[in-house]
Amino acid sequence: MAKRGVLIVLSGPSGVGKGTVRKALFDQPGNDFQYSISMTTRAPREGEVNGKDYFFVSKEEFEHQIQTGGMLEYAKYVDNYYGTPLKWVNDTLDSGKDVFLEIEVNGAMQVRSRIADGVFIFLTPPDIMELKNRLVGRGTESMDVINERIKTAYDEIRMMQNYDYAVVNDEVDNAVERIKEIIRTEHLRVNRVMPDYLEMLGEANQ
Ligand SMILES: Nc1nc2c(ncn2[C@@H]2O[C@H](COP(=O)(O)OP(=O)(O)O)[C@@H](O)[C@H]2O)c(=O)[nH]1
Ligand SMILES: Nc1ncnc2c1ncn2[C@@H]1O[C@H](COP(=O)(O)OP(=O)(O)O)[C@@H](O)[C@H]1O
Numbered sequence: 001m002a003k004r005g006v007l008i009v010l011s012g013p014s015g016v017g018k019g020t021v022r023k024a025l026f027d028q029p030g031n032d033f034q035y036s037i038s039m040t041t042r043a044p045r046e047g048e049v050n051g052k053d054y055f056f057v058s059k060e061e062f063e064h065q066i067q068t069g070g071m072l073e074y075a076k077y078v079d080n081y082y083g084t085p086l087k088w089v090n091d092t093l094d095s096g097k098d099v100f101l102e103i104e105v106n107g108a109m110q111v112r113s114r115i116a117d118g119v120f121i122f123l124t125p126p127d128i129m130e131l132k133n134r135l136v137g138r139g140t141e142s143m144d145v146i147n148e149r150i151k152t153a154y155d156e157i158r159m160m161q162n163y164d165y166a167v168v169n170d171e172v173d174n175a176v177e178r179i180k181e182i183i184r185t186e187h188l189r190v191n192r193v194m195p196d197y198l199e200m201l202g203e204a205n206q
Helices: 018-026 060-065 088-092 104-114 129-137 143-162 172-189 194-201
Strands: 008-010 031-034 071-077 081-085 100-104 119-124 166-169
Touching: 008 018, 008 104, 008 172, 018 031, 018 100, 018 172, 060 081, 060 194, 071 088, 071 104, 081 088, 081 104, 088 100, 104 143, 119 143, 119 172, 129 143, 166 172
Parallel strands: 008 100, 008 119, 031 100, 119 166
Antiparallel strands: 071 081
């Protein structure tokens, strides 16, 4: 049977640096992950492009997708819907490519119940003040929204124990290296490259 890709799920509180780390990871030479573009009812931020950063849709369209089974998972996060289109993820995994999801914790746990052999990684800040500084520094949300997101962050960090790995985002380069190492290890653990690995070790010649 053709080998199926590995699903990698990255979560963490808003402002911890998920997008920054993911972009740096994708910029690395030789990476072969496919990024799943989420659907959301949130308004685009300046510079965000429909179909690249998110599929920006109305609440009605999102609810239609939910009702017709179009979402792998979805969650309401601070007044907006966010979700992962199911078909693209399945097709891409079936084609043997690894899929990378960057989603909040409730959605990640829904994915876990449907795709148990995914790799679940939680990106966490060095401390809460630093998290707040990053959100303020990014300058894309009002102070009210930032405070809501910080409140949500405590609940999210409590969910960290349901993940396979926790990675502290102190420096972007460090976090990228840690995530790359996790993915390398997981590729071996889930057996998908075991025949290649054994061959590399010389088993074929025994
Ligand atoms: N469950 C779920 N969460 C998502 C999805 N896409 C994005 N999110 C999460 O929704 C939260 C808010 O995203 P966003 O408004 O873009 O803010 P940002 O992550 O702080 O830049 C973040 O925790 C995202 O990781 C998705 O498809 N499903
Ligand atoms: N390791 C880091 N050290 C300092 N600042 C960071 C780090 N990682 C991300 N940032 C900054 O923090 C802000 C939030 O990062 P972002 O990637 O948008 O977070 P998220 O996608 O988790 O909401 C951005 O301004 C980004 O440049």
